[in-house]
Amino acid sequence: xxxxxxxxxxxxxxxxxxxxxxxxxxxxxxxxxxxxxxxxxxxxxxxxxxxxxxxxxxxxxxxxxxxxxxxxxxxxxxxxxxxxxxxxxxxxxxxxxxxxxxxxxxxxxxxxxxxxxxxxxxxxxxxxxxxxxxxxxxxxxxxxxxxxxxxxxxxxxxxxxxxxxxxxxxxxxxxxxxxxxxxxxxxxxxxxxxxxxx
Numbered sequence: 001x002x003x004x005x006x007x008x009x010x011x012x013x014x015x016x017x018x019x020x021x022x023x024x025x026x027x028x029x030x031x032x033x034x035x036x037x038x039x040x041x042x043x044x045x046x047x048x049x050x051x052x053x054x055x056x057x058x059x060x061x062x063x064x065x066x067x068x069x070x071x072x073x074x075x076x077x078x079x080x081x082x083x084x085x086x087x088x089x090x091x092x093x094x095x096x097x098x099x100x101x102x103x104x105x106x107x108x109x110x111x112x113x114x115x116x117x118x119x120x121x122x123x124x125x126x127x128x129x130x131x132x133x134x135x136x137x138x139x140x141x142x143x144x145x146x147x148x149x150x151x152x153x154x155x156x157x158x159x160x161x162x163x164x165x166x167x168x169x170x171x172x173x174x175x176x177x178x179x180x181x182x183x184x185x186x187x188x189x190x191x192x193x194x195x196x197x198x
Contacts, residue, residue, distance in 0.1 A: 068189035099162035
Protein backbone atom coordinates (compact mmCIF):
# COMPACT_ATOMS: atom_id res chain seq x y z
CA UNK A 1 0.00 0.00 0.00
CA UNK A 2 1.40 3.31 -1.07
CA UNK A 3 1.14 6.27 1.21
CA UNK A 4 -0.36 9.42 -0.31
CA UNK A 5 -1.34 12.76 1.12
CA UNK A 6 -4.43 14.46 -0.14
CA UNK A 7 -5.17 14.86 -3.79
CA UNK A 8 -1.64 15.70 -4.87
CA UNK A 9 -0.29 12.66 -3.23
CA UNK A 10 3.32 12.79 -2.18
CA UNK A 11 5.56 10.18 -3.62
CA UNK A 12 7.61 9.11 -0.61
CA UNK A 13 9.95 7.09 -2.82
CA UNK A 14 10.94 10.23 -4.73
CA UNK A 15 11.46 12.27 -1.50
CA UNK A 16 13.61 9.51 -0.04
CA UNK A 17 15.76 9.58 -3.16
CA UNK A 18 16.23 13.33 -2.84
CA UNK A 19 17.10 13.00 0.83
CA UNK A 20 19.63 10.25 -0.01
CA UNK A 21 21.18 12.49 -2.69
CA UNK A 22 21.42 15.41 -0.23
CA UNK A 23 22.98 13.17 2.44
CA UNK A 24 25.47 11.79 -0.11
CA UNK A 25 26.38 15.32 -1.22
CA UNK A 26 26.96 16.37 2.40
CA UNK A 27 29.05 13.24 3.05
CA UNK A 28 31.04 13.77 -0.15
CA UNK A 29 31.75 17.40 0.76
CA UNK A 30 32.78 16.31 4.27
CA UNK A 31 35.15 13.68 2.89
CA UNK A 32 36.65 16.26 0.51
CA UNK A 33 37.15 18.83 3.30
CA UNK A 34 38.57 16.17 5.62
CA UNK A 35 40.93 14.89 2.91
CA UNK A 36 42.10 18.41 2.10
CA UNK A 37 42.75 19.18 5.77
CA UNK A 38 44.62 15.88 6.19
CA UNK A 39 46.79 16.78 3.21
CA UNK A 40 47.54 20.21 4.73
CA UNK A 41 48.48 18.65 8.08
CA UNK A 42 50.72 16.13 6.34
CA UNK A 43 52.46 18.91 4.42
CA UNK A 44 53.00 20.88 7.64
CA UNK A 45 54.37 17.81 9.45
CA UNK A 46 56.72 17.07 6.56
CA UNK A 47 57.97 20.66 6.55
CA UNK A 48 58.46 20.54 10.32
CA UNK A 49 60.35 17.24 10.09
CA UNK A 50 62.48 18.58 7.26
CA UNK A 51 63.37 21.69 9.27
CA UNK A 52 64.12 19.59 12.35
CA UNK A 53 66.38 17.31 10.28
CA UNK A 54 68.09 20.34 8.76
CA UNK A 55 68.64 21.82 12.24
CA UNK A 56 70.00 18.50 13.48
CA UNK A 57 72.33 18.24 10.47
CA UNK A 58 73.57 21.80 11.13
CA UNK A 59 74.20 20.97 14.79
CA UNK A 60 76.08 17.79 13.89
CA UNK A 61 78.20 19.62 11.35
CA UNK A 62 79.07 22.23 13.96
CA UNK A 63 79.84 19.58 16.58
CA UNK A 64 82.04 17.75 14.08
CA UNK A 65 84.02 20.90 13.36
CA UNK A 66 84.36 21.57 17.10
CA UNK A 67 85.71 18.05 17.60
CA UNK A 68 88.31 18.66 14.91
CA UNK A 69 89.34 21.94 16.59
CA UNK A 70 89.63 20.02 19.88
CA UNK A 71 91.81 17.33 18.27
CA UNK A 72 94.15 19.74 16.45
CA UNK A 73 96.65 20.52 19.27
CA UNK A 74 96.88 16.92 20.39
CA UNK A 75 97.44 15.66 16.83
CA UNK A 76 100.15 18.31 16.36
CA UNK A 77 101.91 17.18 19.52
CA UNK A 78 101.51 13.55 18.44
CA UNK A 79 103.16 14.34 15.09
CA UNK A 80 106.07 16.12 16.81
CA UNK A 81 106.60 13.12 19.10
CA UNK A 82 106.63 10.82 16.05
CA UNK A 83 109.23 13.08 14.43
CA UNK A 84 111.36 12.90 17.61
CA UNK A 85 111.17 9.10 17.60
CA UNK A 86 112.03 8.98 13.90
CA UNK A 87 115.31 10.84 14.53
CA UNK A 88 116.58 7.87 16.55
CA UNK A 89 116.13 5.47 13.61
CA UNK A 90 116.84 7.73 10.64
CA UNK A 91 119.04 5.82 8.17
CA UNK A 92 122.66 6.82 8.52
CA UNK A 93 124.56 7.68 11.68
CA UNK A 94 121.49 7.64 13.95
CA UNK A 95 120.48 4.16 12.80
CA UNK A 96 124.04 2.91 13.22
CA UNK A 97 124.00 4.13 16.83
CA UNK A 98 120.56 2.61 17.34
CA UNK A 99 121.84 -0.81 16.19
CA UNK A 100 124.50 -0.68 18.95
CA UNK A 101 122.39 0.62 21.83
CA UNK A 102 118.80 1.75 22.26
CA UNK A 103 118.42 5.16 23.86
CA UNK A 104 115.84 4.97 26.69
CA UNK A 105 114.44 8.30 25.46
CA UNK A 106 113.36 6.54 22.25
CA UNK A 107 111.41 3.94 24.23
CA UNK A 108 109.88 6.66 26.39
CA UNK A 109 108.75 8.67 23.38
CA UNK A 110 107.09 5.71 21.65
CA UNK A 111 105.49 4.42 24.87
CA UNK A 112 104.25 7.93 25.61
CA UNK A 113 102.39 8.31 22.31
CA UNK A 114 98.71 8.98 22.97
CA UNK A 115 95.65 10.58 21.44
CA UNK A 116 93.49 10.80 24.55
CA UNK A 117 90.90 13.25 23.23
CA UNK A 118 90.25 11.16 20.13
CA UNK A 119 89.79 8.02 22.24
CA UNK A 120 87.52 9.85 24.68
CA UNK A 121 85.34 11.18 21.85
CA UNK A 122 85.39 8.10 19.62
CA UNK A 123 81.65 7.60 20.18
CA UNK A 124 81.05 10.90 18.33
CA UNK A 125 83.37 10.34 15.36
CA UNK A 126 80.45 9.05 13.28
CA UNK A 127 79.25 12.64 12.78
CA UNK A 128 82.41 13.50 10.85
CA UNK A 129 82.75 12.94 7.11
CA UNK A 130 83.92 9.37 6.47
CA UNK A 131 87.39 10.31 5.22
CA UNK A 132 88.10 12.40 8.32
CA UNK A 133 86.75 9.80 10.75
CA UNK A 134 88.79 7.07 9.04
CA UNK A 135 91.96 9.20 9.17
CA UNK A 136 91.47 9.90 12.89
CA UNK A 137 90.74 6.29 13.73
CA UNK A 138 93.68 5.25 11.54
CA UNK A 139 96.28 7.22 13.47
CA UNK A 140 94.74 6.49 16.86
CA UNK A 141 94.38 2.81 16.09
CA UNK A 142 98.04 2.48 15.08
CA UNK A 143 99.47 3.56 18.44
CA UNK A 144 99.34 0.13 20.06
CA UNK A 145 100.73 -1.73 17.00
CA UNK A 146 103.50 0.89 16.80
CA UNK A 147 104.44 0.21 20.43
CA UNK A 148 104.43 -3.52 19.82
CA UNK A 149 106.60 -3.07 16.74
CA UNK A 150 109.00 -0.94 18.79
CA UNK A 151 109.25 -3.70 21.42
CA UNK A 152 110.15 -6.21 18.70
CA UNK A 153 112.74 -3.85 17.18
CA UNK A 154 114.34 -3.08 20.55
CA UNK A 155 114.57 -6.79 21.42
CA UNK A 156 116.80 -7.39 18.37
CA UNK A 157 120.55 -6.85 18.26
CA UNK A 158 123.15 -5.58 15.80
CA UNK A 159 122.34 -5.73 12.09
CA UNK A 160 118.94 -7.31 12.72
CA UNK A 161 118.01 -4.33 14.94
CA UNK A 162 119.37 -1.99 12.26
CA UNK A 163 117.16 -3.54 9.56
CA UNK A 164 114.16 -3.60 11.88
CA UNK A 165 114.91 -0.01 12.88
CA UNK A 166 114.91 1.02 9.22
CA UNK A 167 111.46 -0.60 8.78
CA UNK A 168 110.30 1.10 11.96
CA UNK A 169 111.51 4.42 10.55
CA UNK A 170 109.40 3.83 7.43
CA UNK A 171 106.36 3.20 9.63
CA UNK A 172 107.04 6.36 11.63
CA UNK A 173 107.36 8.41 8.42
CA UNK A 174 104.04 7.00 7.22
CA UNK A 175 102.40 7.88 10.54
CA UNK A 176 103.88 11.39 10.41
CA UNK A 177 102.41 11.88 6.93
CA UNK A 178 98.98 10.70 8.12
CA UNK A 179 99.17 12.90 11.23
CA UNK A 180 99.98 15.93 9.04
CA UNK A 181 96.92 15.16 6.92
CA UNK A 182 94.75 15.05 10.05
CA UNK A 183 96.31 18.30 11.28
CA UNK A 184 95.43 19.98 7.99
CA UNK A 185 91.74 19.18 8.10
CA UNK A 186 91.59 20.00 11.82
CA UNK A 187 93.17 23.37 11.04
CA UNK A 188 90.67 23.90 8.20
CA UNK A 189 87.82 23.33 10.68
CA UNK A 190 89.33 25.94 12.97
CA UNK A 191 89.54 28.43 10.11
CA UNK A 192 85.93 27.75 9.11
CA UNK A 193 84.82 29.17 12.46
CA UNK A 194 86.94 32.26 11.94
CA UNK A 195 85.39 32.72 8.48
CA UNK A 196 81.87 32.56 10.00
CA UNK A 197 82.65 35.44 12.38
CA UNK A 198 83.51 37.77 9.50
